[in-house]
Amino acid sequence: MNEEYINNLVEKIQNGDKESFSLLYKELFNPIYKFCFFKLPNKETTEDITSEVILNIFSNIDSYSKQKGIKFISWVFRIAQNKIIDFFRVNKENLELKEEIICKKSNIDKDLNNDFLKNKLQNALKNLPHSQSQSIILKYFSGLNNTEISNILDKSETAVRILQSRGLKSLKKYINYEDFL
Amino acid sequence: LESLLKNLGKSIKPSKEFEIILKNKVNMIYESKFKKSKKENFFLGIFRMLKESLNNSILYFFGGAFGIFLIMPIFSVIITNPSSASSGSLIRNINGEITLIRNNQKISLSEEKELLKNDIIITGEKNDAEIVFFDGSILRISENTKIKLNNMEPNPLLFTTGSINIYLEFGNIWMTTFQTNTENKLIRLDTPHSSMFPNKARFSVSYKNDKEYILNTKNNLDIKFYTSSGSKYIIMKENEFINYSPFKFETDSLSSVKLNSYNEWIVLNLKKDEIYKKEYFNKIKTSLKDKYLLEENNNQVNSFFDSDPTEEEVEKLINDVNKALTISKNKKVNITITKKTPTPLPTILAKEKEVISNVKTKKAIKIKTYNTEKKDLKSLPENKKTTLSPISKTDEVKALSLKYQKEQKQKNIEKLSNKFIEKINVYSFESSRITQTTNILKSIKNDKESIELLKSMENKSPKDIRKYIRQKRIKIEKDLLNENPENILLKKE
Numbered sequence: 001m002n003e004e005y006i007n008n009l010v011e012k013i014q015n016g017d018k019e020s021f022s023l024l025y026k027e028l029f030n031p032i033y034k035f036c037f038f039k040l041p042n043k044e045t046t047e048d049i050t051s052e053v054i055l056n057i058f059s060n061i062d063s064y065s066k067q068k069g070i071k072f073i074s075w076v077f078r079i080a081q082n083k084i085i086d087f088f089r090v091n092k093e094n095l096e097l098k099e100e101i102i103c104k105k106s107n108i109d110k111d112l113n114n115d116f117l118k119n120k121l122q123n124a125l126k127n128l129p130h131s132q133s134q135s136i137i138l139k140y141f142s143g144l145n146n147t148e149i150s151n152i153l154d155k156s157e158t159a160v161r162i163l164q165s166r167g168l169k170s171l172k173k174y175i176n177y178e179d180f181l
Numbered sequence: 182l183e184s185l186l187k188n189l190g191k192s193i194k195p196s197k198e199f200e201i202i203l204k205n206k207v208n209m210i211y212e213s214k215f216k217k218s219k220k221e222n223f224f225l226g227i228f229r230m231l232k233e234s235l236n237n238s239i240l241y242f243f244g245g246a247f248g249i250f251l252i253m254p255i256f257s258v259i260i261t262n263p264s265s266a267s268s269g270s271l272i273r274n275i276n277g278e279i280t281l282i283r284n285n286q287k288i289s290l291s292e293e294k295e296l297l298k299n300d301i302i303i304t305g306e307k308n309d310a311e312i313v314f315f316d317g318s319i320l321r322i323s324e325n326t327k328i329k330l331n332n333m334e335p336n337p338l339l340f341t342t343g344s345i346n347i348y349l350e351f352g353n354i355w356m357t358t359f360q361t362n363t364e365n366k367l368i369r370l371d372t373p374h375s376s377m378f379p380n381k382a383r384f385s386v387s388y389k390n391d392k393e394y395i396l397n398t399k400n401n402l403d404i405k406f407y408t409s410s411g412s413k414y415i416i417m418k419e420n421e422f423i424n425y426s427p428f429k430f431e432t433d434s435l436s437s438v439k440l441n442s443y444n445e446w447i448v449l450n451l452k453k454d455e456i457y458k459k460e461y462f463n464k465i466k467t468s469l470k471d472k473y474l475l476e477e478n479n480n481q482v483n484s485f486f487d488s489d490p491t492e493e494e495v496e497k498l499i500n501d502v503n504k505a506l507t508i509s510k511n512k513k514v515n516i517t518i519t520k521k522t523p524t525p526l527p528t529i530l531a532k533e534k535e536v537i538s539n540v541k542t543k544k545a546i547k548i549k550t551y552n553t554e555k556k557d558l559k560s561l562p563e564n565k566k567t568t569l570s571p572i573s574k575t576d577e578v579k580a581l582s583l584k585y586q587k588e589q590k591q592k593n594i595e596k597l598s599n600k601f602i603e604k605i606n607v608y609s610f611e612s613s614r615i616t617q618t619t620n621i622l623k624s625i626k627n628d629k630e631s632i633e634l635l636k637s638m639e640n641k642s643p644k645d646i647r648k649y650i651r652q653k654r655i656k657i658e659k660d661l662l663n664e665n666p667e668n669i670l671l672k673k674e
Binding site: 018021022025029030033034037046047050051054055058059121136140141142143168171172175 | 182183186187189190193195196199200202203204206207208210211
């Protein structure tokens, strides 16, 4: 994602340009979906939260202002992060129960779409500090670069790089490579 | 690890249906936020359509050329003047007092009044009406019903296409659609618990007090139910009935459902549909004449409709017109309207839909739709019949599935042998024997034959189990003796 390009699109949208609306949607859809996918327990919840996040962004896009000092991309991912936190807060009890049921019911034929790997990875990521896991998800799954991640996490690029390398190092301890081959 | 994570990130893809729905919602936000003048929208629309059509135009061209060879052409027409954008939908057959709310204001209703986006229609006791949409679909509203027309947007560049989104807040409706749902023709009906996407379907939906009854009488109806544990996709086939509430989910065939008063409503609508079909053909005919065709070809259009075409033939005609409109830049194109010969070559235009996973049963289903009649399909040679094929998985996912299968198998074996050991404990073996048998079990747990034996012996008496273990132990000891006597001596020591 090119920051200038995104800012340009946002400005055009604020002036009512529909073409930019769909272009920005294309730019944001995949990174947000992937970010939610690795944070949430299943595909259905991911779809629900992704649509909530995207609709929230587009309905409030005219209220976004650069002058407040927040970059657009960090504004977007803060909305996503808040929605995910809300989800876990509301569904805390249900999720604990569901986890057990899912374990019992897990079936080979189910829509795998990496559910198995995802669970393994999610468990491994849980062992890392929040900022480390956040930087890894944003970099490798949402496909953002370090500048964008530094904006989202409110840290310098060097700090982000350190977070990632430390995160990867400790992730190696918790990952069983055979599962991913 | 980095490349592994990157590859994993790349392999995640959201479902197509989800993307389409979300895109539509985003478009709706745009419409509500920055509504532009029609003229501006029109030119933006042309630009977008031309851009989108570039990908499909070559495909359409070759498909069209192939079709001309297969089916006998009857006449050709020239397409001109695409229609201008308007809601193109009207309310009619109003029976009793019906409320129309537009921009938070009550508006008086008259027969054949044009409806607009965001209109709300409420019917009272023993009142009903019907709405005819721009694409020919019809919606009958029963008594005590409230609906909102969330979206009603004809595509200004294409013939009888666009998106329709209706929200049923409560009550009873009947809907008849004639075309397949695609990205250009998206018909969607929402209720508080579900979203429906009809594919040439004729169906009834009743929603009251959190209970939803859906009955489909023709073709397929794709439904997404919103449950507390996420979404659930269902493909409702012909003559299926669904009774849904947040606490209950039942599907049944039409014959086994006690329909009672509901029955009358269905029979009445099926009758009305038969009459409406002729009207629908007439509507297509007049729209073609008015909006797209030159005067000189009117007779040819008449003769096509006089030859009693089937719904599929009319749908094909609409598709052909739209394909020609999409290819053409100046909207002036020769197209060939075809009518099947008396002994037609059965053509299957199988269209793969998305893989829809059923969340409850964890099974994935792949559906294929055909535009041919069932009879035609039967008469086809075996090799031309398309069959349901399993879901295509990527190699990665396949490998993953195998791995998972293996892991599960190993877990089952361990579980079985643990269970077995427990059983032996219960029957109070001598302590030394227990350790011996445990060791033996550990050594045999990967042996396929032994596993089967263990399974079969699960319900047998302790005596039989002891006997089996003794035999096994003796056998192992013998084997060891044959192999290396020193080892045995060491073990004995």
